[in-house]
Amino acid sequence: MNTSATLSNSMMLVLLIGASDSVAGALATLLIFAVVMGVYGVCMAPLRSRLSSQSLLPVSLVLAATLTGCADIFLQRSAMQWHQLISLYVGLIGLQCVVLEHNGFFRQPVRAPLNLCGLFAVLMIVLAVLRELIGQGSIGHHLSEHWQGLILFSEGLHFATLAPGAFILLGLLLAARQAWTRPADLPEETHHP
Amino acid sequence: MNRTNSLITLLLISALGIGVTWLVQRSNAPQIAAEQRLRESRKLLDVLPVDAYDNQPLQQPLTLTDINLSHSQLLGGYRASKNGQPVAVLLRSQTQGYAGNIELLIAIDAKGRLLGVKTLEQNETPSLGGHIGDWPHGWLQAFSGKSLSQPPDAGWALKKDQGQFDQIAGATITSRAAINAIHDALRYFDEHRTALIGSAS
Numbered sequence: 001m002n003t004s005a006t007l008s009n010s011m012m013l014v015l016l017i018g019a020s021d022s023v024a025g026a027l028a029t030l031l032i033f034a035v036v037m038g039v040y041g042v043c044m045a046p047l048r049s050r051l052s053s054q055s056l057l058p059v060s061l062v063l064a065a066t067l068t069g070c071a072d073i074f075l076q077r078s079a080m081q082w083h084q085l086i087s088l089y090v091g092l093i094g095l096q097c098v099v100l101e102h103n104g105f106f107r108q109p110v111r112a113p114l115n116l117c118g119l120f121a122v123l124m125i126v127l128a129v130l131r132e133l134i135g136q137g138s139i140g141h142h143l144s145e146h147w148q149g150l151i152l153f154s155e156g157l158h159f160a161t162l163a164p165g166a167f168i169l170l171g172l173l174l175a176a177r178q179a180w181t182r183p184a185d186l187p188e189e190t191h192h193p
Numbered sequence: 194m195n196r197t198n199s200l201i202t203l204l205l206i207s208a209l210g211i212g213v214t215w216l217v218q219r220s221n222a223p224q225i226a227a228e229q230r231l232r233e234s235r236k237l238l239d240v241l242p243v244d245a246y247d248n249q250p251l252q253q254p255l256t257l258t259d260i261n262l263s264h265s266q267l268l269g270g271y272r273a274s275k276n277g278q279p280v281a282v283l284l285r286s287q288t289q290g291y292a293g294n295i296e297l298l299i300a301i302d303a304k305g306r307l308l309g310v311k312t313l314e315q316n317e318t319p320s321l322g323g324h325i326g327d328w329p330h331g332w333l334q335a336f337s338g339k340s341l342s343q344p345p346d347a348g349w350a351l352k353k354d355q356g357q358f359d360q361i362a363g364a365t366i367t368s369r370a371a372i373n374a375i376h377d378a379l380r381y382f383d384e385h386r387t388a389l390i391g392s393a394s
Contacts, residue, residue: 047202047206051199052196052199055203058203059206062203065210066210066211069217070213073221076221076228080232
């Protein structure tokens with residue numbers, strides 16, 4: 001994967017940071033993401049071989065916009081409380097489809113895309129659980145109108161629900177992963193007098 | 194594949210996309226609007242217990258006269274009734290807080306007692322006066338059951354101003370504004386009682 005692909009894949013960071021301030025929002029985003037990406041992949045598969053590369057971009061744009069628009073309307077219809085949490089980010093999912101298409105994401109063998117999406121989903125859920133727990137002291141608030149969520153303590157550290165707090169948490173998670181995967185038998189630096 | 198074919202495919206897909214989006218939007222719009230109305234009214238009306246009224250107060254706004262009160266301004270009023278009997282009048286009142294306007298929804302029962310006060314909008318300092326926007330809010334709940342004569346006029350002020358109410362910690366101006374707005378609303382209710390309650394009483 002070249003630099004520009006890595007750079008534009010980092011567009012996912014907006015979704016990851018923005019929509020992960022509550023478990024309900026993260027789950028709703030993941031649901032829409034999965035549905036839109038799935039339908040988009042299926043619809044684009046027969047078109048890709050038939051269209052020239054110049055007209056592929058506008059077609060993918062139109063298709064992504066249609067799918068995202070419809071998904072947004074269906075979400076409003078069926079789960080208004082979820083829609084209020086993530087309405088800002090639904091449009092970005094469509095944009096994400098176009099960016100990934102442009103990078104040749106859908107033309108790779110099936111394993112790599114699945115890996116990226118799986119990583120995204122896991123990170124999203126872990127971040128959401130941590131942020132909601134630290135920020136509001138609850139898990140699953142707003143998930144349903146009839147269930148208040150699991151409330152563990154009432155006053156949380158509000159900072160965790162804001163974007164800077166999310167970046168810090170993400171950094172800590174990455175650091176933890178690096179510490180975990182680093183080979184344990186690194187030679188330690190010692191001072192010899 | 195030549196250019197024309199690509200163009201035709203693009204046009205077809207665009208038309209299809211616009212058509213599908215339009216159809217989906219059209220078929221779902223009424224339900225979405227209804228759901229939005231319901232959520233909005235529930236948000237406004239949770240100062241009243243759900244079983245206290247059986248009409249749609251927001252569908253029948255009252256026409257208010259002399260809306261400029263001494264410390265606040267009334268933005269609107271609604272009447273809640275049960276079995277045709279008026280049970281409460283809801284007044285939307287706007288007053289000047291510390292950092293901007295505060296909008297309160299004040300629920301008064303037919304006998305002139307306060308049922309509840311809810312903050313609809315505020316721009317007060319977060320974690321000081323901004324606490325007035327919490328729902329339910331302990332300080333605002335303390336007003337339930339009060340009326341124009343209970344306590345008397347002099348009591349409708351902060352303890353700091355020789356009244357009988359505590360203030361929100363660190364937010365004297367916000368608390369004073371809220372008390373004055375609530376007092377104004379009670380006085381208005383008293384003066385326009387028949388118009389607000391209607392002929393049914």
